Amino acid sequence: MKIRKRLLIVTLVVSMLLILLSFSSVMAAKKTVTIGLQGPITGPWAYEGEMAEHSCRIAAKLINDKGGILGGRMIELVVADDAGTPKDGVLAAQRLVAQGVNGAVATYGSSICRPSSDIYEKGKMINIGYGVTFVGLTQRGLKYFFRTCGRDDAQGIFFAKYATEVLGKKRIAIMHDNTTFAKGVAEETKKALQEKIKAGKAEIVYYDAITAGEKDYTPSLTKLRDAKPDVWYFTGYYPEGGLLIRQARDLGIDCPFIGSNAVINEDFIKIAGLDVAKGCLMTQEPMPETLPFSESKEFLKAYREKYGTIPTSPWPVYGADALNVIAYAIDKTGSTDSDTLANFLRYELKKSPMPGVTGPVSFTEQGDRVGVPYQMYVVNEKGKIVLYKPGK
Amino acid sequence: MMKKNKILKKAGILIVVAIALCIFPFVASTYLVDVAFFFGIYALLGLSLNIVLGEVGLFDLGHAAFYAVGAYTTAILNTRLGIPIFVLLPVSGLTAAGFAWLVCSPVIHLRGDYLCIVTIGLGEIVRIALLNDPGGLTGGPNGVFGIDRPTLGGPLVIDTSIGFYFLIWIVVGLSIFGLVRLQNSRIGRAWNCIREDEVAAEATGINVRSLKLLCFILGAGLAGLAGNIYASKMMCVSPESFTFMDSCMYFCIVLLGGMGSIPGAVIGAAAIGLFPEIFRSLAKYRMLFFGAAMVAMMYFRPAGLWPRKRGGSGVK
DSSP states (O other): HHHHHHHHHHHHHHHHHHEEEHHHHHHHOOSSSSEEEEEOOTTTTTTHHHHHHHHHHHHHHHHHHHTEEEEEEEEEEEEEEEETTTHHHHHHHHHHHTTTOOOEEEOSSSSHHHHHHHHHHHHOOOOOEEEEOOOGGGSSSSEEEESSOOOOHHHHHHHHHHHHHHHOOOOEEEOOOOSHHHHHHHHHHHHHHHEEEEEEEEEEEEEOOOOOOOSSOOOHHHHHHHHHSSSSEOOHHHHHHHHHHHHHHHOOOOOOOEOOOTTTTTHHHHHHHHHHHHHHHEEOOOOOOOOOOOOHHHHHHHHHEEEEESOSSSSSHHHHHHHHHHHHHHHHTTOOHHHHHHHHHIIIGSSOOOTTTTEEEOOTTSSSOOOOEEEEEETTTTSSSEETTTTO | HHHHHHHHHHHHHHHHHHHHHHHHHHHHHHHHHHHHHHHHHHHHHHHHHHHIIIIOOOSSSOOOHHHHHHHHHHHHHHHHHHHOHHHHHHHHHHHHHHHHHHHHHGGOOOOOHHHHHHHHHHHHHHHHHHHTTTGGOOOOOOEEEEOOOOOSSSSSSSSSHHHHHHHHHHHHHHHHHHHHHEEETHHHHHHHHHOOOHHHHHHHTTOOOHOOOHHHHHHHHHHHHHHHHHHHSSSEEEESSSSSHHHHHHHHHHHHHHHHOHHHHHHHHHHHHHHHHGGGGGGGGGHHHHHHHHHHHHHOOOSSOOOOTTTTSSSS
16 A cells, blocks of 8 residues: 555656656747747657658758857747647647747648637737648638648649549549548539539549548448549548558459548558559649759758658648748748738738748738649559659 | 534635635646646536446446537537527537437437447447538538637627636536535435446336436536537537547546546546646657556556545445
């Protein structure tokens, strides 16, 4: 009994110490410019969260190596984990606001972004999303919210055009998994296809959702097979994508598989197996390794030196650019006042966009990124994701 | 004489706790106040599940469904019809309670694991129904957004973290008061009797069926209240806040705290709500430590952190 009591006390003391530890970091960060990162460090998208953290660290390091901003002030990154859930997102945002960071990179996942961007708005803090493509996010009249990534409709419009014009496919199947992101892309694709349907050049033969997290998708896939599509667009995420393509090929569905930008990555290839993943296509913002800008080459070199690899999904580099653009705005305006920064990002930046890792960065008045290009990628024989050249 | 002293001591502790709770938000950071708010939400959900699981011993692994019904009732009625949140507070509770009555009536005779499976199914049906956007009401995976802050329609608006903190803890306080009274009432004793031996309870003339239904209805009603407050705090609701995992968390709250124990439910909520925040500085090992802490607690206190003392109702 005594030992148990002691153990309990020890546990309590240790947890108290941890609380203190987590707050002492706030105290130390006054002279530097602090930028927060809210991302899914744990939870189902921990893979994305880790790469985003690495990317932001590299971006901050590159700025600091060049002498920092505002004449020598260093950038310090404060990471807040939102575990990929709306509730933890609110707490993470609240924590960054309470710590008084000068701006926040937040976050991955549209449905987590929505409540947390409200917290930032109330705390008058610049927050820039890096993996949030739901169109409605910037339609709410928020003053401090921006995003460096593109929107769902851009991807849907690109797919509709590419599938019908470049690939010349007519019978189109669209599948999503009912998450905010996947359904958003699917709906935008459907909208973008209406024109082609009217012209008789396309037909949606299948439009349905699967349930994320399941292991056996045979019932949905049987229905898909009966629809006899020419091309199949899946807008969900990679864990389901990998299983779906594997099971579809076993069922004899052999039409081209096109994934949205969250479907195809290294893990997708691992889950599906290279024999099946080979030849799968993806609509995507340019992947990090194909970025042509000198800033991107410098960034990827530094990333590789530190972590031995480069980001395997397109989102983390948008996180790096979100951090870059906050730092850039602070440096240009010479101020850390959120209103000044918001005005700069919204009205001034357009005149001379910031050269970023993902190309020139500037924002529309709503807070959307100006000009995010999309491309079609393919998994090649070696399991690498490369630019797709039609006709091959 | 001894008894009077004990009561005085208890009252003293209560007053100290109440004062501490009132001072806390004014000295702590907004972040800590928000953590305390979510602790309050978990406490209310723990208390509500404690009625079903702790008092009557019915396994309910779909409690998030009632929470979701409360939250979505508030969200839909507020955004569509503009009804003030405070007016919707009782409405959400009643809707969730009515929903519980509707879905539990046909299955209430099931026992043990069988009821448990039905409640799991119920939780999933509600979540997937919300995802499928019936009648364009729930907004599918995007959920409903643009929910107001709590107000009665007048100038009194709760829109600060401190305001929400007091709102949830006043509701929790009132619930605790009511539940303690209930525990010592005829109904409470009948519930415990059903938990210990259902056949014996029926033989002594207790209406087992209606009392079981009552516990579900009350539990769901309280969860509905929690849903209302959660919805207006977040200003949006989406189905991913009401998953099976969440139901499991509420289950853990009751088990960790001690079945049927009211202070236990609050302490269990503290463990579930605060531990992930305490371990935040461990970054990606956060959930590992959270799990380890739970295992350790169950190992050292198998009956819960604050088990219910037997004999409170005069029976030794």
